[in-house]
Amino acid sequence: MTKxxxxxIDRLLAGANDALRTFAAPAGRAARENPAKSVQDSxxxxxxxxxxxxxxxxxxxxxxxxxxxxxxxxxxARDKEIQRQMQHAAAEEFDHLAWCEQxxxxxxxxxxxMSPIWYAGAYAIGAxxxxxxxxxSLGFIAETERQVCAHLxxxxxxxxxxxxxxxxxxxxxxxxxxxxGENAVAAGAAELPGPVKTLMRLTAKxxxxxxxxx
Numbered sequence: 001m002t003k004x005x006x007x008x009i010d011r012l013l014a015g016a017n018d019a020l021r022t023f024a025a026p027a028g029r030a031a032r033e034n035p036a037k038s039v040q041d042s043x044x045x046x047x048x049x050x051x052x053x054x055x056x057x058x059x060x061x062x063x064x065x066x067x068x069x070x071x072x073x074x075x076x077a078r079d080k081e082i083q084r085q086m087q088h089a090a091a092e093e094f095d096h097l098a099w100c101e102q103x104x105x106x107x108x109x110x111x112x113x114m115s116p117i118w119y120a121g122a123y124a125i126g127a128x129x130x131x132x133x134x135x136x137s138l139g140f141i142a143e144t145e146r147q148v149c150a151h152l153x154x155x156x157x158x159x160x161x162x163x164x165x166x167x168x169x170x171x172x173x174x175x176x177x178x179x180x181g182e183n184a185v186a187a188g189a190a191e192l193p194g195p196v197k198t199l200m201r202l203t204a205k206x207x208x209x210x211x212x213x214x
Contacts (some may be wrong), residue, residue: 008205035172036165041106045195046159053109054212055155056100056166059173061184061211062148063097066090069144072126072185073137079206082134082187086141091178096176099169106165112211143197145181147204149174 044052070090077083101111112118130137152174160168190202 017135021168024083026027028094028098030095032095034102034169036099036103036168039165039168041165042162044162044186045162047106048162052159052163052166053104053107055159056103056107056127057109057112057209058079058208059152059155059170060097060100060104061115062151063093063100063120064112064115064146065118065207066093066144068087068119068122069126069141072128073130073141076127076130077134077137082138085183085187089141089183092176092180093198096169096173099173103166103169113214114156114210118207135188135190136192138184138187139192142181142189143200145177145184147197147201148177149181151204151208168212 037053067090070086070093074090075081075084077086104111126140127135129140152170155170156167159170
């Protein structure tokens with residue numbers, strides 16, 4: 001059976017559905033089991049709970065941006081295999097999004113109210129970098145994932161030791177983000193110029209500091 005090619009309107013509607021599914025809480029059910037499912041929750045102090053929720057809200061915002069980034073890259077990817085790889089990574093990132101949202105609910109908090117802004121900005125960056133060619137698109141993903149892994153490591157250092165459920169989620173996320181970066185390198189990622197990496201770190205810092213509170 002021949003697979004029907006999507007028209008521009010089909011792609012537009014699919015993109016709108018992806019966006020709403022990403023930042024219109026609740027995000028929906030993850031395809032895979034939450035890594036914290038069998039982890040016993042611990043009693044946290046009010047201060048610990050607020051801090052853990054702030055960090056998980058940052059992680060949720062990062063996953064909103066990751067969804068948009070991969071979707072933007074996939075939209076303009078020239079190579080069908082690279083496009084498939086990005087769609088697969090986006091599916092795993094959606095699980096991360098759902099897990100973070102579930103943990104936020106357990107902590108009595110909500111996702112960032114600026115999620116539509118994070119999504120729109122990341123989608124634009126993904127599509128724009130993808131227009132330069134697949135090797136640069138992959139390079140952007142590889143560097144993004146390197147920075148994300150460093151960011152998640154810092155969260156593992158910052159989360160309360162007692163918060164085993166949040167830690168289980170972040171650890172799984174970190175491992176899979178590292179795999180996404182390695183896959184991008186293996187697929188032919190170009191090394192980004194130093195100033196671009198610095199700008200990415202500065203942009204991420206603005207988002208993380210804002211999402212912690214808002």
